[in-house]
Amino acid sequence: MSRAAEIEKRATLYLMRRDEPDWSPDDQAALDGWLSESMAHRAAFLRLQHVWDRADRIAALGDQSTRAKLRRGPGTSLKIIALAATLCGLAYLGVFLIRSSDITDRFLQRFEMLAQSEYETPVGGQRTVAMADGSTAELNTATRLRTAVGEDRREVWLDYGEAFFEVTPDPSVPFVVHAGDRTITVLGTSFSVRVDGEEVSVSVLEGRVRLDAAELPAGPSPRSAPTLSGGELAVARGAETLIATDAVDRVDRALAWRHGMVSFQQATLAEVAEEFNRYNTRQIVVDDPAVAAMRIGGNFRPTNSDAFLRLLQRAYGLQVMIEDERVIISQ
Template sequence: MNSNMNQEVIQKQAATYVARLYSGELSAEEEMQIYAWCDRSPEHQQEFDTMLAIWDTSNQLFQTAQPKKKKKNTYWFTGIAASLVCSVLAIWYLANPAPAPLYQASIPKPNIYHTAVGELSTVGLPDGSVVTLNTDSAIRIDFTGQQRRVWLERGEAFFDVAKDENRIFSINTGEKTIRVIGTKFNVRKSDATLKVSVTEGLVAIQSSSIPSREPIDFEDAETLLPAGSVGAFNGTSEVITHVTSKEVLANQQWRQGIFRFNNEPLGNVITEFNRYRLKKITLQNRALGKLKISGVFKLKDGDSILSALEAALPVEIDRYPEYIELSARN
């Protein structure tokens, strides 16, 4: 009974959060609360993903019902939306007692995991650790009774590492090797830089050319990143910043399948969205890239940003077979 009641509470909270997310009134503080709640347990993340899927399959029932006087009616709207989501959830569960994951990963071999462009996947590793892969990402693993080794071949991944003091967990990214015992952190690898954001615990980073020591000697590590820090590395330098937990979670918002931009240059927004698209968006000139935009967008609905851009900015969209171009509106 208690277990069922607890599950119902989690479902209602997830429904409320999804409704708030698309209410048009979500504050930055509330958004960080959602990320923190999802990160608190796998059950929270699973229910949130399920609610997002239900929102999609119910033809976005609530987006067309937003009241004009937002501030006065926001919480009334959120309550109704959350109740409707829960109702749809009950029907959906009866028809689908064992729902499929929102995203599926391709697993060509037992020790290789990868995602396609626009795909997200959460996979469990043999030691109990959990890895969430972002778009167009790949990892290779080698786990034995003495070691836990991972190679980040490309892309971005969030690691929730199960603690095992007898087996160091290492991630080779090419030039750098990340070593932990048990912690939570995000790693993003690009052609030019490596970015590591630590949510929980302590992360040791060193050059891959330096032999690893067992156990970890944190005092001798080249770079130490505690919780609440972000490290950016390239071939010749590194930049370490210490930020709030909200900022660290903001760097991982892709795990919820959404992006939120606050007065962000259009060029940066397009660059980020193109990571999830096969048909890329281009700008006719650099001046367009300086325009600013704010909003919440779903990764699954890649063209939603195009509608938002047309409505919010002085741009027009031209669609071609191989790409989409934004130009200044005449």
């Protein structure tokens, strides 16, 4: 089982356990401790809690006989089945549901709203995803995106990597992006979201978005959420959010990947190397602090690191040594 699957399994168990009447302060303390260990724990729990809460509404759509047939034992309900659908895929659950002939069309349609699609790109890869509402997402290198988009729900989860969204306007159904410990809410706009570990970056090309901090169970009320407009960007980490206004050039550079490029203006060589490493399995290593602090500017194709390395040799007189899957840059 992958680490992500193990985290989701643990989050699911906590949600199921918390729904029992004998949930105790010690249980809550154990949950709080687990949530504090990792942002991945918090993101998984919040995502599944959202599905868990929505499943209450879905359960209400079936009649009493339907719910009775789907109840399989103590503590098991449509809520758990709905959550299982999200974790295991709608196809598996569909086999079970079809056997219950009295499931109404309306129930199936509403249940389908919980189905999620998952998209990934490899290192150096890109792809465009079209969603049911007409919105699109362009996925950059090494990215995973999950979507749950339909007539009355538009939510996506950027687990890692970077994606550019063009959102079809629909004031009645906000488009919500969950990224790390942040939630970005829009009505119709074009913007990019990037997740680097515990740092979330948002670059707005046009329109407006709201950047919220995700709430933890029993946590404090969030502070007023900042709103970003076209030509603005934000970098959020933990409790801090830095916003740059009048940053059209920086937004353009942040979105250069959509045209197969990366763009830098007076970035350190360490920063440039880190960006190239997102697109290549062969990693650039800069151990010398003086070399790492050198300033670089220009536009480059991130998947053609050889051309960039030749530039470092010819224009900056640096040494390039290749060792297996590493490229070491030195004076």
